[in-house]
Amino acid sequence: MAPFHLLFPVSVLAGFVGAMSGLGGGVVLIPALTLLGVDIKHAIAVSILCIIATSCGSASAYVRNHIPNLKVGMFLEMFTVLGALTGASVTLVISPQPLYIAFGLVLLGSWLALLLAGRQSWHDGPQDSMSRWLELEGSYPDDAVGQTIHYKGRRAYLGAPAMLGAGIIAGLLGIGAGAVKVLIHDLVMGLPPKVSTTTSNLIIGVTALAGTSVYLAAGLINLGLAAPVILGVVLGAFIGTRLLVRLTNQAVRRFFLFVLLILAAEMIARGIRGA
Amino acid sequence: MGSGKLRAEADLRRETLPQYKMDTVVGYTLQAGVLLSLALISAGLIWKWVATGGLVFDYRLRGMNLFHLAAQQFRLAAHGTVRPRLLVNLGVIVLLLTPYSRVLASVAYFTAILKNWKYSLFTSVVFIVLTYCLFLR
Numbered sequence: 001m002a003p004f005h006l007l008f009p010v011s012v013l014a015g016f017v018g019a020m021s022g023l024g025g026g027v028v029l030i031p032a033l034t035l036l037g038v039d040i041k042h043a044i045a046v047s048i049l050c051i052i053a054t055s056c057g058s059a060s061a062y063v064r065n066h067i068p069n070l071k072v073g074m075f076l077e078m079f080t081v082l083g084a085l086t087g088a089s090v091t092l093v094i095s096p097q098p099l100y101i102a103f104g105l106v107l108l109g110s111w112l113a114l115l116l117a118g119r120q121s122w123h124d125g126p127q128d129s130m131s132r133w134l135e136l137e138g139s140y141p142d143d144a145v146g147q148t149i150h151y152k153g154r155r156a157y158l159g160a161p162a163m164l165g166a167g168i169i170a171g172l173l174g175i176g177a178g179a180v181k182v183l184i185h186d187l188v189m190g191l192p193p194k195v196s197t198t199t200s201n202l203i204i205g206v207t208a209l210a211g212t213s214v215y216l217a218a219g220l221i222n223l224g225l226a227a228p229v230i231l232g233v234v235l236g237a238f239i240g241t242r243l244l245v246r247l248t249n250q251a252v253r254r255f256f257l258f259v260l261l262i263l264a265a266e267m268i269a270r271g272i273r274g275a
Numbered sequence: 276m277g278s279g280k281l282r283a284e285a286d287l288r289r290e291t292l293p294q295y296k297m298d299t300v301v302g303y304t305l306q307a308g309v310l311l312s313l314a315l316i317s318a319g320l321i322w323k324w325v326a327t328g329g330l331v332f333d334y335r336l337r338g339m340n341l342f343h344l345a346a347q348q349f350r351l352a353a354h355g356t357v358r359p360r361l362l363v364n365l366g367v368i369v370l371l372l373t374p375y376s377r378v379l380a381s382v383a384y385f386t387a388i389l390k391n392w393k394y395s396l397f398t399s400v401v402f403i404v405l406t407y408c409l410f411l412r
Contacts, residue, residue, distance in 0.1 A: 003331060049367070053312065056305045056373050064302035066295060074381055074394060077401045085408055135393070205305075205374040206401065212371065213408035219338035224331065227316050227363050230370075234313060 002036040004228050010036065011229045015054065015236025020243065021256040023110050024204070025054055025233045026175035030103065031263045034270075038225065040096045040103075044174030045215035046226045048088075048208050050233040051176045055205035057234060058241065062198040069138045069195055072153055072185075073202045076163045080181075080207040083167020088214035091172050100271030103173050107264035113179040114257060125190055127152040140195060151192050159189045163203075171211040176204040293388045301380055308373030315366030323359035334360065341371050341409045375409065378402050 010032045011025075018025035026047040033043035062068055091099065127137065136153030153159075162184045170177040178200050185196030215221055323329070336344060348364050351357075382402050385394040 049370070052370055052374060053309055056370075056377075057309045060302045060305035060309070062302075063298045063305065066298050070294070070297075070381065071394060074385075074398050074401060077378075078397055078404075081401055081404045081408070085404065135391075206378060206405065209371060209374045210405060210408045213341065213405075213411055216336060216344075216371075217338050217340055217411040219336060221336050221367075222334070223336060223360070223363050223367060224334055226367065227320055230316060231313065231320070234309075 002033075002038065006036060007033075007225070007228045008232045011050075011232025012236035012239075015050075015233035015238075016240040017236075017256065017259065018054070018233075019237040019240030020252065021114060021260075023114065023256075023260075024051065024176035024178045025237060026051055026173070027107060027110055027260070028263070029229070029233060030174060031107075031267055033229070040099050041091060041220055042222055042225065044091060044099070045212070045218075045220035046222065046229050047174040048170070048211045048215065049221060049226055050230050051174075051208040052205055052212060053230055053234050054237045055176060055201055055208060057237070059198070059202045059205060062201060065141070067140045067194055068198040068202045069136070069140075069153070069191070070202075071134070071138070072136050072189070072191065072195075073199045075134055075136070075156065076159065076199075077203050077206050079160050079164040080167030080170065080203055081210040083164045083169075084171030084207045084210040085214060087168040087171025087173075088211040089171075090168075091174075092214065092218050092220075097271050097274055099173070100267050102271075104264045104266075104268030104271060106169060106173060106175065106177075107260055107267060110179045111257060111260040111264060113183055114253070114260065124151055125154060127154050128157070131156040131189075136189070138195070140192075142194065149192055151195065152190070154190045155188050159184055162188055167207050167210075170204070170207050171214065174211065174215075176208065178204055293384070297380070297384050297388070301377055304380065305373060305377060308369055308376070312366045312370040312373065315362050315369060319359040319362030319366065322362065326359065336364075338412065340411055341368065343412075344368060371409070375405055378405060 011029065014029035014032055015025045017028045029047050029050065030040070030043045033046070034040050059068070131152070131154045134156050136156055137151065139148050139150040142149045163181070166177045166180040166184060169175070169180060181200035181203060182196050185191045185200060186193065191199070344364065345368050348361055348368065351361055378398065378401050382395065382398040385391045385398050
């Protein structure tokens with residue numbers, strides 16, 4: 001197994017890049033761990049355990065600022081936990097090659113999401129009857145504009161199955177799939193960006209718990225590997241969040257886009273070559 | 276239409292206060308859970324380093340669920356077998372229980388405080404699926 005002096009800094013870097021880019025630690029951590037010689041299934045299992053820590057850590061601050069929508073979160077969690085349970089169960093039985101390829105494809109998707117991020121401007125719209133029945137509306141105090149923003153979530157009938165898919169990806173690949181969840185919240189359900197990112201964060205912790213349980217039961221969680229990685233990822237994410245809440249600097253953004261593309265190509269190539 | 280809007284506003288006011296209190300409780304619970312877990316894992320690693328001069332643990336949890344793991348660790352602790360590995364294991368147990376307790380708190384909030392049957396049902400479904408996951412073997 002890779003020694004502490006390699007695992008720890010790599011995990012700090014993964015947590016840092018994950019927080020700065022808004023993509024979460026897993027996206028960088030898993031390729032990095034596999035490059036250090038960790039088997040991909042063990043890397044996935046450790047990554048999803050770390051995600052519980054980073055997600056709960058940042059959710060605690062958001063919740064106290066009353067930004068996430070608990071109803072949207074709880075409704076969608078029903079689908080993501082089932083998805084994660086399914087996805088993680090699939091990972092246990094399939095060979096590593098398709099996992100590498102799927103991971104590469106998700107990285108490409110995240111690359112696209114990052115490329116398109118911030119292009120959409122949020123506007124409130126009419127609510128359908130199902131979303132009204134589900135009480136998917138809310139408000140949050142927005143410090144930036146100094147007022148309370150009211151919004152109505154919509155198209156829950158599309159959001160729910162899409163979240164099942166996001167949960168499957170999360171469980172299958174050991175990532176938070178935050179980029180996918182935020183896209184669903186933004187584009188499908190019409191939630192304001194702050195609500196969508198923070199609610200997605202709340203959902204990620206619970207989804208990761210469902211996935212972790214499957215890997216724990218299968219004996220894939222190596223605590224010797226997990227201990228330094230958890231500490232590193234949380235430390236990196238903490239620094240990343242303090243340093244830059246959102247990607248504003250174009251140079252930094254371009255750098256992440258470049259890193260993601262390289263990682264995606266690397267993972268797909270390894271999947272095709274047979275790792 | 277007008278009365279519906281008034282009712283919605285009254286509902287919003289009725290929900291806002293307990294929701295704010297709930298947010299504070301949940302926020303601190305999540306923070307305390309993560310910090311305690313990280314403290315236990317760090318303590319385990321530091322102890323290992325002080326005791327052996329190395330930081331390499333290599334042990335897998337043989338396929339077991341959270342409750343088995345917790346029971347096993349508490350048995351070890353009760354017998355006085357406290358070692359670095361026990362602290363790391365306890366850290367992971369606390370970490371897994373953190374989001375689980377958040378969901379349990381949400382069930383209590385929607386059932387007992389808001390008396391919202393729809394969301395009592397939804398949160399219970401999430402809680403039951405998670406409990407099933409945690410009992411997997």
